Amino acid sequence: MLSPERLIDIKDKLTGFDLGVVVAYGLIIPRKIINLFPMGIINLHPSLLPKYRGAAPIQWALLNGEEETGVSIIYLTEELDAGDIIIQEKVKILPEDNAETLSSRLSVIGANVLAKAVELIENNNVRPVPQNSLGIPSYAPKIEPQMGRIDWNTGARDIVNKVRALSLWPGAYFYSKGIKVNMLEAEVSPINGEAGKVIDIGDNGILVGSRDGSVWIKKIRPENRKIMSGLDFANGYRIKIGDPISDG
Amino acid sequence: MSGLAIRIYGDPVLRQKALPIKNIDRRVRRLAKYMEEAMDKANGVGLAAPQVGVSERIIVVKVKSPIVLVNPVITYMEGEDLAEEGCLSLPNVVGDVGRATRVVVKGLDLNEREIEVEAKNLLARAFQHEIDHLDGILFIDRAVSIRRVEESSD
Numbered sequence: 001m002l003s004p005e006r007l008i009d010i011k012d013k014l015t016g017f018d019l020g021v022v023v024a025y026g027l028i029i030p031r032k033i034i035n036l037f038p039m040g041i042i043n044l045h046p047s048l049l050p051k052y053r054g055a056a057p058i059q060w061a062l063l064n065g066e067e068e069t070g071v072s073i074i075y076l077t078e079e080l081d082a083g084d085i086i087i088q089e090k091v092k093i094l095p096e097d098n099a100e101t102l103s104s105r106l107s108v109i110g111a112n113v114l115a116k117a118v119e120l121i122e123n124n125n126v127r128p129v130p131q132n133s134l135g136i137p138s139y140a141p142k143i144e145p146q147m148g149r150i151d152w153n154t155g156a157r158d159i160v161n162k163v164r165a166l167s168l169w170p171g172a173y174f175y176s177k178g179i180k181v182n183m184l185e186a187e188v189s190p191i192n193g194e195a196g197k198v199i200d201i202g203d204n205g206i207l208v209g210s211r212d213g214s215v216w217i218k219k220i221r222p223e224n225r226k227i228m229s230g231l232d233f234a235n236g237y238r239i240k241i242g243d244p245i246s247d248g
Numbered sequence: 249m250s251g252l253a254i255r256i257y258g259d260p261v262l263r264q265k266a267l268p269i270k271n272i273d274r275r276v277r278r279l280a281k282y283m284e285e286a287m288d289k290a291n292g293v294g295l296a297a298p299q300v301g302v303s304e305r306i307i308v309v310k311v312k313s314p315i316v317l318v319n320p321v322i323t324y325m326e327g328e329d330l331a332e333e334g335c336l337s338l339p340n341v342v343g344d345v346g347r348a349t350r351v352v353v354k355g356l357d358l359n360e361r362e363i364e365v366e367a368k369n370l371l372a373r374a375f376q377h378e379i380d381h382l383d384g385i386l387f388i389d390r391a392v393s394i395r396r397v398e399e400s401s402d
Contacts, residue, residue, distance in 0.1 A: 189394075190341055190394060190395055190396040191257060191338065191340075191341050191388070191394070192340060193257065193258045194258065197258060198258075199257060199258035200257065200258070200263070201263075202389070209258065213396075240260065241258065241259075241260040241263060242258065242259070242260050
């Protein structure tokens with residue numbers, strides 16, 4: 001397995017194979033390299049292409065609150081994630097999923113589907129499906145660190161989806177009393193309350209109002225501290241009902 | 249005369265444990281009257297003092313006729329029934345709450361006489377809901393599920 005910075009540097013090592021397999025490689029692979037493989041190069045992409053082309057398909061599926069995603073094995077082309085589909089499998093997204101749990105499930109399923117794809121190619125049984133026959137592409141660009149900042153003036157559902165989507169990196173966070181607090185687990189409540197204000201504190205955690213509904217902060221990690229429950233955070237940091245949850 | 253404003257979820261008073269009332273004086277009788285008016289105005293079947301911002305143990309319930317109870321205590325409960333419940337302090341949500349179907353409640357009336365009320369079904373539910381308020385407990389804490397209801401225009 002190779003993960004070079006410049007593929008052209010290892011061109012000599014890539015001769016003598018029938019089929020190439022690319023998984024989680026962020027750069028465009030030039031035609032010159034693709035042409036070294038008589039049966040082409042195939043690529044595993046963790047989305048139902050043509051949806052969520054790009055660097056962060058799992059994160060964007062969660063950000064958008066999708067209830068289903070999947071894995072696609074495609075032929076690699078020079079255009080990013082645009083090649084014909086060899087095989088595709090749907091995967092349910094559970095309400096309790098975050099980027100971590102969904103990624104690990106998709107990678108297990110992806111490995112199986114990849115093996116199936118190799119078998120299809122070996123037996124000459126591939127009927128490639130052009131992506132444009134399945135719909136209009138959507139894009140899942142790279143996640144930027146500032147995307148993790150929580151805006152309590154958005155809806156509760158969006159806030160919780162952000163916590164789920166950015167769980168691996170960079171985390172969804174807010175600042176409380178000068179401390180950056182990463183939200184690890186959150187839940188939507190249908191109860192309305194003033195955006196950004198602490199509505200309730202209890203065993204379930206800290207309930208904070210948003211533009212639509214409210215959010216139970218269930219598990220957090222203040223920067224450079226240990227993971228704790230929402231309730232322990234409220235007690236330890238003297239957060240009270242009626243307080244704004246974040247600074248400024 | 250301006251009515252008492254009903255405190256909404258997010259107000260810390262709703263989570264406080266209310267204090268017993270020592271003397272049933274003019275102030276308490278006036279509070280009971282205002283609470284009854286606030287309950288009627290909001291079409292409620294019960295109201296507890298914390299819901300109008302007073303952290304003291306007094307409730308009013310009204311299924312048929314109004315009952316005021318000071319320092320109420322449930323002394324007997326039986327049966328169980330799961331039914332939809334709401335709260336004037338939590339507009340726009342309801343939830344299914346399991347409650348005893350029959351209760352006996354003791355307390356003082358506004359003349360400081362000890363009274364005992366036996367209640368069934370909706371009245372029993374109302375007593376349990378209002379007495380919970382005095383301990384900072386809300387129906388959403390006991391509900392098996394909560395859901396939003398459409399905003400009403402009143």
